[in-house]
Amino acid sequence: MSAPTTPVPVASKPPTGVRIRNWIGNNLLRIYAVLAFIYLLLPVMYTFVFSFNDSGKSNLTWVGFTWNNWTNPCGAPDVCESVINSISVGLVVTLVATMLGTLIAFALVRHRFRGRTTTNLLIFLPMATPEVVLGSSLLTLFLNILVPLGFWTVVIAHIMFCISFVVVTVKARLSSLDANIEQAAMDLYASEWQAFRRITLPLVAPGIAAAALLAFSLSFDDFIITNFNSGQFTTFPKFIYVADKRGIPAQAYVIASAMFFIALAIVLIGQFASRRRKEG
Amino acid sequence: MAKADVTQAEGDLHLERLTKQFGDFVAVHDLSLVVPQGSFFALLGPSGCGKTTTLRMVAGLEDPTAGTIRIGDTEITHQKPYRRPVNTVFQNYALFPHMTIYDNVAFGLKRRGVKDVKQQVADALDLIQLSQVAQRKPAQLSGGQQQRVALARAIVNRPAVLLLDEPLGALDLKLRRQMQLELKRIQTEVGLTFIHVTHDQEEAMTMADSVAVMNNGIIEQLGPPTELYESPQTVFVANFLGQSNLFQATVKETDGEEIVLEDPDGMFRMPKKRVAAGVDTSTGRKVLVGVRPEKISIGPLAEAAAAPTDGNYVDGVIENASFLGVSTQYQVRTEGGEHIDVFAQNLDVHGLLAHGAEVRLTWRPHHGFVLAPDQDIHAGVEVGAGVSG
Numbered sequence: 282m283s284a285p286t287t288p289v290p291v292a293s294k295p296p297t298g299v300r301i302r303n304w305i306g307n308n309l310l311r312i313y314a315v316l317a318f319i320y321l322l323l324p325v326m327y328t329f330v331f332s333f334n335d336s337g338k339s340n341l342t343w344v345g346f347t348w349n350n351w352t353n354p355c356g357a358p359d360v361c362e363s364v365i366n367s368i369s370v371g372l373v374v375t376l377v378a379t380m381l382g383t384l385i386a387f388a389l390v391r392h393r394f395r396g397r398t399t400t401n402l403l404i405f406l407p408m409a410t411p412e413v414v415l416g417s418s419l420l421t422l423f424l425n426i427l428v429p430l431g432f433w434t435v436v437i438a439h440i441m442f443c444i445s446f447v448v449v450t451v452k453a454r455l456s457s458l459d460a461n462i463e464q465a466a467m468d469l470y471a472s473e474w475q476a477f478r479r480i481t482l483p484l485v486a487p488g489i490a491a492a493a494l495l496a497f498s499l500s501f502d503d504f505i506i507t508n509f510n511s512g513q514f515t516t517f518p519k520f521i522y523v524a525d526k527r528g529i530p531a532q533a534y535v536i537a538s539a540m541f542f543i544a545l546a547i548v549l550i551g552q553f554a555s556r557r558r559k560e561g
Numbered sequence: 562m563a564k565a566d567v568t569q570a571e572g573d574l575h576l577e578r579l580t581k582q583f584g585d586f587v588a589v590h591d592l593s594l595v596v597p598q599g600s601f602f603a604l605l606g607p608s609g610c611g612k613t614t615t616l617r618m619v620a621g622l623e624d625p626t627a628g629t630i631r632i633g634d635t636e637i638t639h640q641k642p643y644r645r646p647v648n649t650v651f652q653n654y655a656l657f658p659h660m661t662i663y664d665n666v667a668f669g670l671k672r673r674g675v676k677d678v679k680q681q682v683a684d685a686l687d688l689i690q691l692s693q694v695a696q697r698k699p700a701q702l703s704g705g706q707q708q709r710v711a712l713a714r715a716i717v718n719r720p721a722v723l724l725l726d727e728p729l730g731a732l733d734l735k736l737r738r739q740m741q742l743e744l745k746r747i748q749t750e751v752g753l754t755f756i757h758v759t760h761d762q763e764e765a766m767t768m769a770d771s772v773a774v775m776n777n778g779i780i781e782q783l784g785p786p787t788e789l790y791e792s793p794q795t796v797f798v799a800n801f802l803g804q805s806n807l808f809q810a811t812v813k814e815t816d817g818e819e820i821v822l823e824d825p826d827g828m829f830r831m832p833k834k835r836v837a838a839g840v841d842t843s844t845g846r847k848v849l850v851g852v853r854p855e856k857i858s859i860g861p862l863a864e865a866a867a868a869p870t871d872g873n874y875v876d877g878v879i880e881n882a883s884f885l886g887v888s889t890q891y892q893v894r895t896e897g898g899e900h901i902d903v904f905a906q907n908l909d910v911h912g913l914l915a916h917g918a919e920v921r922l923t924w925r926p927h928h929g930f931v932l933a934p935d936q937d938i939h940a941g942v943e944v945g946a947g948v949s950g
Contacts, residue, residue, distance in 0.1 A: 465651055468648055471672050472641075
């Protein structure tokens with residue numbers, strides 16, 4: 282095909298006022314997005330920048346740049362112990378809450394039993410109750426039955442509220458699955474267990490994984506309920522709260538920033554993997 | 562992986578006195594049925610008639626309340642679905658979304674530990690003409706293609722009985738027609754027993770060798786499509802399959818191989834062999850007389866000669882005439898007050914009879930049928946009409 286030979290007529294320029302209006306109209310959403318991101322990310326950036334502060338005891342004012350906090354994140358007393366505590370609690374909680382929550386979700390979606398509606402409702406209760414109330418009432422319970430406060434009381438408290446989130450997440454995934462698919466598997470000579478392992482589990486797995494990540498981050502992040510039920514046991518959020526009274530060490534900023542980047546990396550890897558799966 | 566232990570069975574499928582209750586609701590009531598090996602059998606009925614429940618009991622997805630299911634001499638009534646030599650094509654296909662088409666089709670073969678999975682899957686995909694999409698995921702296929710994959714996934718296992726649960730329900734009309742022919746071709750090619758559940762009478766009649774019309778958990782009538790259509794045994798069948806004019810008449814006398822009936826429009830003759838089984842036709846009894854609209858010929862009363870000697874007739878007035886192209890549909894009000902529908906083929910070019918015209922309707926005695934009187938004359942009208950259009 283040959284190129285068109287007739288010259289394209291040149292459009293006359295609209296007046297300046299109109300052009301500015303058009304530009305704003307075309308870019309309004311972009312401007313809004315940039316402002317929203319600044320609002321969301323400014324505190325994170327602040328944390329990141331101040332993790333390089335050569336601050337000494339308190340990290341409230343900028344003193345000077347240093348790598349020391351990053352090369353020696355356990356430098357401040359008790360920081361790393363509290364992080365390890367939080368991770369240990371988080372792992373145990375994630376494991377138990379994901380397992381129990383997944384089983385509950387299967388029971389609620391796949392079976393009809395007495396009290397199913399009530400259970401569905403009760404599952405939401407820990408999510409709807411203020412944490413202060415949950416924390417204090419749990420503390421009352423532990424004190425009354427004479428359970429010493431520490432690692433295990435924190436774990437029990439966290440499992441309790443994490444289960445709700447796991448159930449809700451897995452249930453959403455499971456409800457979107459066609460129950461006929463399992464029947465089709467059984468129709469094609471798969472036993473109940475094989476149908477579960479080869480069909481249901483792979484299809485629900487993304488929901489379970491999401492629930493596990495959610496449980497871990499909820500547990501890692503929790504302060505209020507932990508504060509009530511931990512006794513002398515210190516998690517990372519509790520450490521920061523306590524440290525705030527004498528000045529938060531810059532190492533806490535390092536760990537917080539690192540957590541942010543690890544989480545970001547997990548999200549990016551997840552996105553990348555799911556895109557590849559869709560294209561493949 | 563342990564090989565699935567699948568029952569070997571061959572032969573006709575026998576359902577004997579099968580009943581399924583859900584609480585107080587009887588979905589299938591004392592149903593007995595034999596599906597000959599290698600036939601294309603349709604279970605036809607409106608939604609809620611128990612056809613899908615029957616199918617699910619054969620598949621093993623519902624446990625019968627009473628009765629037995631056999632394939633040949635092997636009883637499978639309470640066997641687990643994965644032990645039965647039965648496969649199902651589900652209404653919404655139920656393909657495994659996380660597996661490729663190849664893995665979907667290979668699923669059953671692998672569970673049974675079959676040797677040449679590759680070759681058999683390739684053959685099955687060939688049969689449905691979808692070899693080129695073997696490595697795709699179900700979501701990347703069109704509805705019609707998914708439907709064919711669901712079929713291949715079941716057929717590849719060479720089950721003794723293949724169950725199809727409204728397999729064409731989700732497809733548009735054109736594709737559905739195409740798939741009807743395709744299904745029939747595949748059935749003839751593989752020679753398996755197909756049991757096809759549908760609410761679409763046309764679909765059932767096009768494909769099946771034999772149709773069982775179900776209503777309220779029982780079989781109303783079973784037979785080849787032509788037999789069901791030409792000799793319905795109940796009002797439900799007469800109305801559900803196609804359309805019927807039905808009116809009450811009284812038996813006047815029996816005359817050799819014919820009975821003579823009377824209604825406000827006059828006298829009719831009917832061969833005895835056109836009377837449904839079990840209907841009492843002794844003199845003085847009431848019966849229902851049925852005639853299909855296309856079996857009636859219509860003509861101006863003025864042109865009609867003396868009363869025809871070889872046929873039944875009634876006179877009336879045209880109340881409504883709609884020209885449909887191939888045919889014209891008339892509604893005639895008879896002198897006796899009956900409303901009769903007539904489908905007249907448009908054989909003449911000048912042909913329309915006007916509204917209000919006086920006409921004579923005639924039909925051959927053996928084109929009508931006689932049914933028991935104690936039935937709702939409108940049974941099956943609405944459920945049938947809903948899908949025939």
